[in-house]
Amino acid sequence: SYVSQYNSASPKFKSILDKHWHLLREAYPSILEFQQGPMMSYQGMYRCKGCAQCRYVLVGPEFDHPHSDQKYQIRGYNTCDTNFAVYMLVCPCGLVYVGETTQKVKDRFSQHRSTIHTDNRSLPVSRHCLEQGHTSDELKFRVIQHVPPLKRGGDRALALKRAEVKWIDRLGTLSPQVLNHDFDLHLFL
Structure with missing residues (x-):
C-alpha cells in the first residue's frame, strides 16, 4: 500500500x-x-461517494485554523464512513464547531442537520444556525482526527474525548465567540 x-x-x-x-x-x-x-491511498478527508451527506464534505488533505494562517495536515484516509473521529463543522459565517463521535461521521452530521430542521435550540450548533438564519444545507464538515483502536488496549472512547478537547483548545473554538460551549478537563486526570 x-x-x-x-x-x-x-x-x-x-x-x-x-x-x-x-x-x-x-x-x-x-x-x-x-x-x-x-494499492494507492491518500491522506485527508474524502467523500465516500455513496451517501446523502457526501455533498457537505470539505474534501482535502489539510485544513486551515479558523482564526490564523496555520494549516493542519489530516492524518490517515477519512470518509463519511469514518467512526471514532474528531470532526469539524463549518458554518457559512465562518464559525467552527469541534465534536467527537464513535458512530460514522455521516450519521452524526445528519443528526446535527436534523436538530436544525426540528428547530431544536438547546444545542449550540442548531441554536446558532437558527438565530443567524443559516440552513442545514449550508453547514459543512470534515474529519480532523481518527482515533484507531489502541495498540496496547485501553479506553478508545476516552482517547477520543481527549483528542476532541485538544482540538477545541488548539483551534480556539470555545465559547463565547465560537460554537463549542464547554469541555471536560477531568478527562486528563
Whole structure:
C-alpha cells in the first residue's frame, strides 16, 4: 500500500504504476507483494461517494485554523464512513464547531442537520444556525482526527474525548465567540 497526499499528478502517477507493475511482478516472482497490483491511498478527508451527506464534505488533505494562517495536515484516509473521529463543522459565517463521535461521521452530521430542521435550540450548533438564519444545507464538515483502536488496549472512547478537547483548545473554538460551549478537563486526570 502506498500512502500519499493527493494532488493533480496523482492519477497520472497511478496510471504509470499500473502500466509498468508487470515488470516488478515478472522480475521478482517470489515477492508476494508484487503479485497484486499497487494499492494507492491518500491522506485527508474524502467523500465516500455513496451517501446523502457526501455533498457537505470539505474534501482535502489539510485544513486551515479558523482564526490564523496555520494549516493542519489530516492524518490517515477519512470518509463519511469514518467512526471514532474528531470532526469539524463549518458554518457559512465562518464559525467552527469541534465534536467527537464513535458512530460514522455521516450519521452524526445528519443528526446535527436534523436538530436544525426540528428547530431544536438547546444545542449550540442548531441554536446558532437558527438565530443567524443559516440552513442545514449550508453547514459543512470534515474529519480532523481518527482515533484507531489502541495498540496496547485501553479506553478508545476516552482517547477520543481527549483528542476532541485538544482540538477545541488548539483551534480556539470555545465559547463565547465560537460554537463549542464547554469541555471536560477531568478527562486528563
